[in-house]
Amino acid sequence: MRDRDTFRSAAAELLGPRGFTYDKDLVEPWLTDWRGRYTGKAVGLASPGSTDEVSRFVKLCSAYGVPIVPQGGNSGMSGGATPDDGGDSVILSLRRMNTIRELDVAAQQVTCGAGVVLQTLHEAAEAEGLRFPLTLGGKGSATIGGLVSTNAGGTQVLRHGTMRAQVLGLESVLADGSVFSNLVPLKKDNRGFDLKQLLIGSEGTLGIVTAATLRLVPQTAQRRVAWIGLSSISRARELLLHCEKRAGDALEGFEVLPHHCLQSVLAHLPDSRSPLSNDHGWYALVELVAEATEADAIDGLAEDVLHSAMERDLIEDAVISASEAQAEAFWLLRESISPAERAIGPAMQHDISVPVARMAEFVETASPEIEKRFPGTTAIGFGHLGDGNIHYHVLAPPSAVQGEWEMTDGKIISAFVHDLVTEFGGSISAEHGIGQMKRDELSRLGDPVALGLMRTIKQALDPQGILNPGKLVPLAPDAPTP
Incomplete structure (x- = not known):
């Protein structure tokens, strides 16, 4: 970049002491993503307080050719808000614009x-x-x-x-x-x-x-959350269709998890317990909601949905939350899966989607195939079955060395998972984005026409390439590596 010191002085003059700093102690916390996978360097941290300040700062960066890495809460899952290790980028934090x-x-x-x-x-x-x-x-x-x-x-x-x-x-x-x-x-x-x-x-x-x-x-006036034991994820798919038909717009959420995930959470969370007395192969977490005009009918609806599902042998057992505290306890079990699995050891985590109708088939096909091809691993899927988005984790063998396994066998496993997802007509990123973590995989598996359109749009709107370089948009096959 042109004259780092001159740029810093101009940025400090433009944004003031609250708006720009290159103090190492103040910048360093924002150089690493929250998962600890990516760490970069930056020429400084900009924290504008208004859209006008953002506009003027971007013009300054454009004049000096300084790449900009926008950052919100720094809670992304794909390294999309972390600068590279070149040290020429500036982090642009939007946290002050909180009105x-x-x-x-x-x-x-x-x-x-x-x-x-x-x-x-x-x-x-x-x-x-x-x-x-x-x-x-x-x-x-x-x-x-x-x-x-x-x-x-x-x-x-x-x-x-x-x-x-x-x-x-x-x-x-x-x-x-x-x-x-x-x-x-x-x-x-x-x-x-x-x-x-x-x-x-x-x-x-x-x-x-x-x-x-x-x-x-x-605002919802009432909600009921059911924890349901199932024999398989295929049964969960049938239950989803049943709930959609029976409950209609009252169906707010439909999450699934295998027994392995529940065991991990129970071991991880102090004083937690399984909502059901017996173990089941799979579990579904179903939330029904009602606005004020229909609040009195929510109990009857929940009972009807579960009773009719049991009559059709879709479920093995179920319990409906009796209070808001119990509903929150059910959701806590679901929301604690990722930290509980991380506590077990290394894992390759995949945020994938396939057509909703094929998600059960994907899990039942992929898991045994992965565990056979990569001995000692455990493949599990959990998450938003209702919208076709499963968080698919492959846990390392007990003997794996954290840090080494992810960079060797882990990368091979992820490529294999992404290949399977592509075969099923799915996406390698359902809700976490591409960032820098999946950019190469998007380049490898993405539709060439779609990738070409992305590059064309990027070039048209950002001809200097200063907006979040190295993220999302794959390089052209013949482009030099930056």
Whole structure:
């Protein structure tokens, strides 16, 4: 880059002491992703407080040719917010832009800055009798800008869709510093391309999200959560179809996990216990919700769904939450799977999706094949069966050395899993994004026409290549390695 010291001085003058620093102790915590897989270097940390400051800072970076790595809560799963080790990039944190600009109760929508934390948004909506219908385990740190940029999912996608479905309007700073402002939502707008959809899920490679207008929905008055024992994931698929038919829009979530996952969680969580008295091969976590006008019918609906499923021999046993505390306890078992599995030892973790109708077939085909091909491993799938997104983990043999196994056998295993997913017509990234972790695999397995379009769009919107370089968009086959 041109004259690092001059750039730093110009950035400090532009953003002030709160807005720019290159103090090692202040920058270092943001150089590593939260999973500890990627660590980079940076020329500094920029923390603008407004869209105008972001715009002017991006223009400065463009003038000096400084690559920009946008960062929200730094809670991504694919290394998408971590700079490389070259030391020429600047981290652009949106955390100071944490104002909820407007919450319109009548319109059921909210406009907020990119740095608003998801849990804060939940609390603001709940205070007005509304809710934001997307949640995930990292809600205490994940920011709206990051969720938009990665098109985040979560446990409510079955009913409400991914982050893409929640975004009504968007504000974003482009690579030349110009501001794309489309925060006012219109039910009908036929003026050409829906440009906000291009920016959603682009992981900061096409523009830096600075604000979003999001949809809200009425708060649920009642919910019932059922923990269900099943013989197989195929039975879980049948149960899902049954619940969709019987419960309709009341079906908010449908998660599955094998017995291995439950055992791991029970060993990991103090004072936890299995909701059912007997063990089962698989479990389903089913959530039904009702708004105020239908709250009195929720118990009858839950009992009808489970009773009719039992009559059809779809389930082996079940229990319905008797209180909100018990419902939370059921969900805690589901949300603790990843940390519980990590405590066991090394594992290759895959965020995949296949067509919903083929997910059971995929798990039943892939798991024995992987365990046979890679002796000593344990292959498990758990997660959002209702939207075809399974978190597919392959646990290392007991003798594996952490750090070594992932870089050797682990990489071979992941490539094999991704090959199987592709054969099933699926995606190697369902909700965690591509980042830097899966960019090479996307290049290897992606549709050449789609990859070419991505490169063309990237070149058109960011000709200098300064927005989050090395993430998401694979290099052209003949391009030199940066």
